[in-house]
Amino acid sequence: MQKVVFLLLSLLIGSTAMAQEPVYYVNISTNMGTMKVKLYNETPNHRDNFLKLVEEKHFDGTLFYRVVKGFVIQGGSSDSRNAAPGRAIGYGKAINIDAEYHDNCYHKKGAICAPRQPEEVNHFKMSDISQFYVVQGRKYSNEELDMIEKATNNPIKIELKKQYYLPHKEELARLKKEDPKAFNKLLREIKDKINFHYSISDKVEFTEQQRQVYSTIGGTPELDGDYTVFGEVVEGLSVINKIAALPVDKHNRPRTDVKIKVSIVTQ
Numbered sequence: 001m002q003k004v005v006f007l008l009l010s011l012l013i014g015s016t017a018m019a020q021e022p023v024y025y026v027n028i029s030t031n032m033g034t035m036k037v038k039l040y041n042e043t044p045n046h047r048d049n050f051l052k053l054v055e056e057k058h059f060d061g062t063l064f065y066r067v068v069k070g071f072v073i074q075g076g077s078s079d080s081r082n083a084a085p086g087r088a089i090g091y092g093k094a095i096n097i098d099a100e101y102h103d104n105c106y107h108k109k110g111a112i113c114a115p116r117q118p119e120e121v122n123h124f125k126m127s128d129i130s131q132f133y134v135v136q137g138r139k140y141s142n143e144e145l146d147m148i149e150k151a152t153n154n155p156i157k158i159e160l161k162k163q164y165y166l167p168h169k170e171e172l173a174r175l176k177k178e179d180p181k182a183f184n185k186l187l188r189e190i191k192d193k194i195n196f197h198y199s200i201s202d203k204v205e206f207t208e209q210q211r212q213v214y215s216t217i218g219g220t221p222e223l224d225g226d227y228t229v230f231g232e233v234v235e236g237l238s239v240i241n242k243i244a245a246l247p248v249d250k251h252n253r254p255r256t257d258v259k260i261k262v263s264i265v266t267q
Contacts, residue, residue: 110233
């Protein structure tokens with residue numbers, strides 16, 4: 001009987017292990033060093049499209065063409081390949097895919113993320129997976145993180161109040177005098193609508209883990225909820241600092257070309 005139980009447990013553990021998704025890694029190699037990147041299974045559409053482009057050697061020979069110290073290094077655009085010095089870059093053909101936001105995927109130092117077109121022409125914040133940026137960022141205090149939350153969330157609350165409260169303002173004033181019970185009922189309904197739509201909005205609320213990371217490792221928390229994070233550098237964080245420290249021209253392009261080659265790491 002014990003042997004049967006042991007065999008069943010072994011089969012169960014084995015089947016669970018087999019059911020787990022594999023973890024994918026890529027190397028982003030440059031003349032400034034190599035970064036090993038883990039791709040997140042929480043963002044499978046970005047992971048798979050990025051891997052497809054890596055297999056097609058889409059990124060090979062492109063540049064880190066936009067470098068902003070204390071913020072991000074951005075590269076991979078097809079028009080950066082063999083680009084003449086001083087030329088504005090980043091306008092290669094876009095490959096747009098749906099955004100994928102996940103609470104565990106945020107803009108800490110070393111995060112690899114997808115840029116996108118502005119919301120005026122890209123209402124659903126679709127990602128352009130044809131290029132990418134890697135976060136350098138800086139460390140933030142809790143007070144600064146509070147300010148980022150307020151700067152993002154207060155306008156959302158104000159807009160929701162305009163949308164759901166203002167149309168009933170006169171009616172609420174009348175009911176408050178004539179029918180307090182109806183007044184309370186309508187007010188609750190309005191508050192419930194505001195709370196519901198706020199809960200599904202693009203609000204920013206940092207978790208304790210995020211606050212810990214942003215205050216000790218650093219990142220760019222102001223970008224959370226606006227751009228998809230689909231991986232992170234697990235080896236070679238110092239390479240980000242080296243590239244970010246390079247002198248740049250008026251387009252934020254390094255005066256020394258930083259060429260990229262991306263390859264899949266076989267485990």
